[in-house]
Amino acid sequence: MSAVIELTGITKRFPGVVANDEVNLTVERGEIHAICGENGAGKSTLMKILYGMQQADEGTMKVDGEVVTFNSPNDAIDAGIGMVHQHFMLADQLTVLENVVLGAEPVRVGGAIDFKEAKAHLAEVGADYGLTIDPDDMVETLEVGERQRVEIIKVLYRGAQILILDEPTAVLVPQEVEALFDNMRELKAGGATILFIDHKLDEVLEISDSITILRQGKTVATLKNDGVTAHDLAELMVGSELPSPETGESTVTDHVALSVRDVTVVDDDGRSVIENINLTIHKGEILGIAGVEGNGQAELVDAIIGTAAISHGIVELLGTDITSMSVRKRRESGIAYVPEDRHHEGLMLQAPLWENAALGHQTQKPYGSKWFMNRDGARAQTELIREQFDVRTPNIDVAAHALSGGNQQKLIIGRELTSDPSLLLAAHPTRGIDVGAQAAVWEQIRDARAAGLATLLISADLDELIGLSDTIVVMLRGRMVARLAPSDVTPRDLGAYMTGAASQDEPNHDQRRVVQ
Amino acid sequence: MMRRLLLASAAPVGAFALTLVISSITLWAFGSNPFSAYGDMLSHAAKLETQVDILNRATPLYLSAVAAAIGFRMNLFNIGVEGQYLFAFLIAAQVGSMLALPQLLHIPLIMITAMAVGGAYAGIAGILKVTRGVNEVISTIMLNAIAISGVIAWLQQRWQADQAQFTSTTLGTNPIDESGLFPHINGLLEIFTRDIAQGKELTGLLLVAIAVGLGYHFLLTRMRFGFDLRASGLNPFAARAGGIPPKRMVVAAMFLSGAIAGLIGMVELADTAKFPPDPIKGLGFAGIAVALLGRNNPFAMVLSALLFAFLDISAGILQNTEAATKEIVNIMQGIVLLAAVIAYGVSKRVQEREEARFTAEALAETEPSGVTS
Ligand SMILES: Nc1ncnc2c1ncn2[C@@H]1O[C@H](COP(=O)(O)OP(=O)(O)OP(=O)(O)O)[C@@H](O)[C@H]1O
Numbered sequence: 077m078s079a080v081i082e083l084t085g086i087t088k089r090f091p092g093v094v095a096n097d098e099v100n101l102t103v104e105r106g107e108i109h110a111i112c113g114e115n116g117a118g119k120s121t122l123m124k125i126l127y128g129m130q131q132a133d134e135g136t137m138k139v140d141g142e143v144v145t146f147n148s149p150n151d152a153i154d155a156g157i158g159m160v161h162q163h164f165m166l167a168d169q170l171t172v173l174e175n176v177v178l179g180a181e182p183v184r185v186g187g188a189i190d191f192k193e194a195k196a197h198l199a200e201v202g203a204d205y206g207l208t209i210d211p212d213d214m215v216e217t218l219e220v221g222e223r224q225r226v227e228i229i230k231v232l233y234r235g236a237q238i239l240i241l242d243e244p245t246a247v248l249v250p251q252e253v254e255a256l257f258d259n260m261r262e263l264k265a266g267g268a269t270i271l272f273i274d275h276k277l278d279e280v281l282e283i284s285d286s287i288t289i290l291r292q293g294k295t296v297a298t299l300k301n302d303g304v305t306a307h308d309l310a311e312l313m314v315g316s317e318l319p320s321p322e323t324g325e326s327t328v329t330d331h332v333a334l335s336v337r338d339v340t341v342v343d344d345d346g347r348s349v350i351e352n353i354n355l356t357i358h359k360g361e362i363l364g365i366a367g368v369e370g371n372g373q374a375e376l377v378d379a380i381i382g383t384a385a386i387s388h389g390i391v392e393l394l395g396t397d398i399t400s401m402s403v404r405k406r407r408e409s410g411i412a413y414v415p416e417d418r419h420h421e422g423l424m425l426q427a428p429l430w431e432n433a434a435l436g437h438q439t440q441k442p443y444g445s446k447w448f449m450n451r452d453g454a455r456a457q458t459e460l461i462r463e464q465f466d467v468r469t470p471n472i473d474v475a476a477h478a479l480s481g482g483n484q485q486k487l488i489i490g491r492e493l494t495s496d497p498s499l500l501l502a503a504h505p506t507r508g509i510d511v512g513a514q515a516a517v518w519e520q521i522r523d524a525r526a527a528g529l530a531t532l533l534i535s536a537d538l539d540e541l542i543g544l545s546d547t548i549v550v551m552l553r554g555r556m557v558a559r560l561a562p563s564d565v566t567p568r569d570l571g572a573y574m575t576g577a578a579s580q581d582e583p584n585h586d587q588r589r590v591v592q
Numbered sequence: 593m594m595r596r597l598l599l600a601s602a603a604p605v606g607a608f609a610l611t612l613v614i615s616s617i618t619l620w621a622f623g624s625n626p627f628s629a630y631g632d633m634l635s636h637a638a639k640l641e642t643q644v645d646i647l648n649r650a651t652p653l654y655l656s657a658v659a660a661a662i663g664f665r666m667n668l669f670n671i672g673v674e675g676q677y678l679f680a681f682l683i684a685a686q687v688g689s690m691l692a693l694p695q696l697l698h699i700p701l702i703m704i705t706a707m708a709v710g711g712a713y714a715g716i717a718g719i720l721k722v723t724r725g726v727n728e729v730i731s732t733i734m735l736n737a738i739a740i741s742g743v744i745a746w747l748q749q750r751w752q753a754d755q756a757q758f759t760s761t762t763l764g765t766n767p768i769d770e771s772g773l774f775p776h777i778n779g780l781l782e783i784f785t786r787d788i789a790q791g792k793e794l795t796g797l798l799l800v801a802i803a804v805g806l807g808y809h810f811l812l813t814r815m816r817f818g819f820d821l822r823a824s825g826l827n828p829f830a831a832r833a834g835g836i837p838p839k840r841m842v843v844a845a846m847f848l849s850g851a852i853a854g855l856i857g858m859v860e861l862a863d864t865a866k867f868p869p870d871p872i873k874g875l876g877f878a879g880i881a882v883a884l885l886g887r888n889n890p891f892a893m894v895l896s897a898l899l900f901a902f903l904d905i906s907a908g909i910l911q912n913t914e915a916a917t918k919e920i921v922n923i924m925q926g927i928v929l930l931a932a933v934i935a936y937g938v939s940k941r942v943q944e945r946e947e948a949r950f951t952a953e954a955l956a957e958t959e960p961s962g963v964t965s
């Protein structure tokens with residue numbers, strides 16, 4: 077086999093940080109190559125350099141043995157390299173075909189887009205790589221996994237032979253991960269080379285041919301995937317054992333922290349997005365919600381935090397009716413919130429870390445009061461979060477966009493858990509966090525639980541969900557369809573409920589039991 | 593440290609140099625001698641009386657810039673400062689002329705009226721946005737039209753009809769008693785300089801503008817409302833999840849912006865003692881440019897207001913000396929805005945590269961770790 081990509085001595089510096097420090101990377105033609113490493117190790121930066129989004133300060137890149145310099149992604153695309161970002165960039169209101177050709181439209185004489193030609197080309201690409209999708213589907217109707225497939229097809233359509241996928245599995249449920257891996261195998265069979273970033277080591281071991289591990293901006297090792305164990309990888313990445321999420325002793329008390337009764341939320345078109353939801357979370361309890369993304373979990377969280385209007389039903393926090401309280405009042409009464417998309421609802425990317433830490437708590441000590449901000453208090457608290465939650469950053473004055481994805485996530489977790497909440501709404505709390513830091517976050521959640529925190533946990537990572545939760549409910553199409561004890565459920569069973577293959581008659585059954 | 597200071601000042605200096613070069617070429621192309629034009633501008637600006645003119649012009653420009661900047665911080669484009677200050681000016685003059693009060697009450701009352709009217713007028717656009725989803729650019733443009741071409745034009749006609757026997761200099765609202773007029777502060781300036789000649793008066797509103805600037809700085813950096821304002825501008829979704837009520841913020845920001853706008857007309861009121869038939873127009877739009885050049889920063893906007901005022905005053909001077917056409921200053925104002933955008937962009941990149949280089953050097957000396965603390 078010949079090296080299709082050869083990076084030598086790639087160095088990239090940012091203010092206060094050397095993101096890539098003489099990194100070497102060799103990728104063979106037709107292989108699936110995983111990039112692993114801690115948060116902030118420099119994985120995304122390296123991939124952005126290869127895709128021409130950022131330029132290396134030093135080092136050389138060779139593609140097919142030729143030295144190349146990319147000034148923009150267009151140059152990379154011309155060289156046959158395409159990248160799918162962690163956050164999808166599709167237009168909801170367009171069809172799959174329109175999205176795929178957007179920016180690369182075949183034009184007929186006269187300037188009209190040649191959709192026939194485009195469709196033919198799309199079908200060809202699909203056949204070559206074994207990817208099926210209906211070109212006339214509206215993107216907004218697609219599930220997350222399908223959207224990702226569209227992103228991949230979009231890249232292939234532009235003639236990419238080398239694909240870069242940045243944390244492609246972070247947003248997928250296990251079934252979708254399997255589908256993605258099948259697609260990746262097909263792509264490989266079709267002659268493509270794939271580079272991908274992933275924090276879940278079992279996934280890496282399942283799909284990759286080779287693995288490169290970065291640590292603090294340097295290449296630690298490139299291994300062939302035979303006989304390597306997750307243990308070895310973790311050892312190389314962080315020098316520690318593989319953690320597993322386990323709650324241990326139950327700390328569930330009799331005190332009801334959150335009570336959601338008959339709650340219905342309707343969207344702008346008047347359709348119910350969640351319908352008659354009933355749940356109770358006690359102090360010291362973690363209630364896990366399983367479900368394929370888009371089945372009402374997000375709307376349930378919105379209804380509790382107050383960003384979605386409740387059209388019917390009651391929400392009570394510690395016995396107080398909060399159904400019509402403002403978001404601020406709710407947050408002041410102790411609701412902490414880890415949003416599912418840290419860039420969308422979590423951070424002000426252009427603002428310094430200490431201001432980001434204050435967001436959501438700016439009316440409360442130590443960040444501020446009703447009228448004034450307390451700079452010193454906020455800064456001291458941010459330093460505390462940085463230390464306790466191991467947020468890797470040169471200082472707390474850098475803008476949030478300068479942190480790596482995982483470190484941004486740790487900052488959010490820290491700011492929420494240090495606010496002394498009584499209820500934590502956590503959507504995918506460890507999304508994008510490396511294995512070492514994940515263990516720390518689980519530990520923090522467990523400690524808070526032992527101290528009486530009630531948690532509503534949403535996670536696509538079913539091991540995390542089963543491991544952490546005291547109770548699991550499954551949501552499908554806006555309704556609760558199953559209620560399970562984590563001790564006797566496997567990810568497989570959960571998956572069956574999530575897709576509707578299995579069902580329970582009375583999921584709301586023991587919800588009616590009101591405990592004082 | 594020295595280096596950083598140099599880097600930070602590189603952008604404005606660069607923008608200034610670029611402006612000079614382009615302006616000179618323009619002047620030269622129009623057949624004027626750029627050096628004699630600049631010479632005239634500078635030699636006049638060196639005079640105390642011209643400086644007073646510049647400060648008098650910079651004062652309302654700065655107030656206008658702060659008004660615009662408050663909106664910009666929240667991504668609200670308040671194009672309506674123009675209509676807000678004219679309307680506020682009109683009502684405040686009318687209210688002021690109807691009262692006879694001691695100075696200590698009369699002046700604050702007129703100013704509060706102006707701020708309330710300006711705020712309320714801008715608030716309409718805010719309320720339309722949150723209840724009906726009307727874009728504030730469109731609503732404030734229409735409110736401008738209503739204020740300027742509607743109410744004020746109508747009043748002017750009525751005054752002309754009613755006051756047929758008056759000359760144009762007495763047109764307008766009834767005059768306000770001395771007690772309602774903001775005093776000049778020549779005495780304050782004369783502590784440092786010789787006496788101000790030519791009957792020029794330095795507006796006392798300069799002190800108000802300084803207070804507004806400091807207040808704006810305090811609001812942004814120390815007050816929770818200022819934090820909420822900036823957060824809403826930086827990421828409205830995160831702000832909402834963080835408990836900041838988006839609708840209330842829009843209305844509050846528009847009100848505050850309009851209230852500051854209401855103060856703009858007070859500078860002219862101190863001068864004319866009434867709402868004149870032909871008030872100075874265009875300050876609202878000029879304020880947007882000043883805010884853009886000053887990047888909504890309370891201190892940078894001081895400099896940009898002074899620069900714009902200097903150019904405005906120079907227009908009259910150039911016309912007198914015939915060294916160049918006065919339109920050149922408009923061209924220069926446009927060029928300086930463009931040059932600033934370019935210079936800030938370039939300096940940011942240079943700064944980042946420099947900082948990265950320092951890091952690398954610092955790291956090379958210490959242990960080889962990925963992150964410096
Ligand atoms: N635009 C930027 N400005 C400043 N620093 C940056 C920038 N982008 C990345 N960095 C820094 O470079 C380092 C590497 O970041 P990178 O995003 O490559 O990490 P990563 O390996 O992808 O981590 P994660 O697993 O958390 O996504 C981090 O320390 C980060 O703070």
Ligand SMILES: [Mg+2]
Pocket residue numbers: 119120121480481482
């Ligand atoms: Mg990353």
